[in-house]
Amino acid sequence: MANGDDAKTGRPRAKHKRGHGVITAYETLKREILELTMAPGSPVDEIQLSQRFGMSRTPIREALVRLASEGLIVTLPNRSTIVAPIDFLDLPQFFDALTLMYRVTTRLAAMNRSDDEIAHIRQLQAGYAEAVEAKDVAGMIEVNRHFHAAIARAGKNHYYTELFERLLDEGRRLLRFYYSSFNDELPRVYLQEHQDMVSAIEARDIEAADRIAHAHADQIVRQIRAYISADRRLNASIPL
Amino acid sequence: MANGDDAKTGRPRAKHKRGHGVITAYETLKREILELTMAPGSPVDEIQLSQRFGMSRTPIREALVRLASEGLIVTLPNRSTIVAPIDFLDLPQFFDALTLMYRVTTRLAAMNRSDDEIAHIRQLQAGYAEAVEAKDVAGMIEVNRHFHAAIARAGKNHYYTELFERLLDEGRRLLRFYYSSFNDELPRVYLQEHQDMVSAIEARDIEAADRIAHAHADQIVRQIRAYISADRRLNASIPL
């Protein structure tokens, strides 16, 4: 209600170009979910959204079906739709899959990368460095995701790429918490690891790429774990 | 047109129970695509389907959106929808991912299986044996898929399970060709491998499970490869 209300101009005329409706809704909602603008577990109302985007329920519905099939929202049959909750019991599985995908995609990138792709990856890496320098957390998360996605794509196995991107997206919601646990040192560690990773990929050194990716993943997992268990200790310290 | 025409009873009354429309359409179409009843590349007409299933285009559309997000159909914007073609150039990637998922899911099953799950898996394995005995190709493909899916589920990592099931489904279309290349010996080899696999899982012998899964995957990939390259030679022998 309080967000995008253009229903004042008589008619909410802002005609999308046909076919763009679904895309707009889909991408906007996806971004908002991943950035935690829409809180996990909060209800998703079709009518409200259709008003907000100035379109009928049909395209909204299609966007929601897509998001549901990516696991970003959950639909309770005949009753309410909610933003997918973050299931902390799933974390070990998540970490396991994430680590494997880090390794596999980086390995494949070392095998199959083209020169153009290396250039692109280096560019993203530079962007990451900038974000770290500027202490721009949102930027770091964003660029970091694109950096690893680009590596995965250079590996040229779309099965891995898809799963990995999904994991990275899923992870972005965690990262929102996670990055808040940063002291200023850690991003530099990652920066160096990224650097080494790119070098290994460029040199087509598969084993090195694997090793670095593995270490990188472990590092990240360890960090998130530390944050979460620290969080638990907070509760544990409540006097009884 | 020639299929399910109930529009004679005044009204096409065959009322699904609300919510079941989409599910029916989705599952039916999915099955037909995987069984090659719907040929890869053949057009999918919403109107025709809505007539066939006796429902409006809306639920059909939703089913198609889901199928599209699983990669089983391809939608050309504003113009036609087709059953996803089988891309033979993708095969190396497919094999790679399939092999990895075989290994990972079997490993995890060996780590995490419960006694109930082992029982269930053994049951499916028995079903597979029966299908082989009866030389029921469709049955073999079906049970084989469920056998491996059950193992994956016993591994309890839904990220892997989902990807693996998708790969197995995607593979079912290939298997339709593939199984036709069977001589009577091969299914028995698989039977034995399955047997060993279950034993390793039951014994919680992770390394053995991994080794067997790897060998199993290699065996399958080799077989499909052989079939495909044999097929190529057929063309190569055309006199010029």
Add this chain to the structure above:
DNA sequence: TTAGCCCTTTTTGTCGACTTAAAAAATACA
């Protein structure tokens, strides 16, 4: 006061019609 039933409310699922993009066909032109 409390338990059970009925009615209202809310939100999803489905429908049929309309709109429009893009391909195919038909036409005109060189």
Add this chain to the structure above:
DNA sequence: TGTATTTTTTAAGTCGACAAAAAGGGCTAA
């Protein structure tokens, strides 16, 4: 006769409305 342009056709995208579940609230009876 070949190519460019217009027209037709087809199927996807969108809309507004209605129907049916499920949850919540209110009412009655014990």
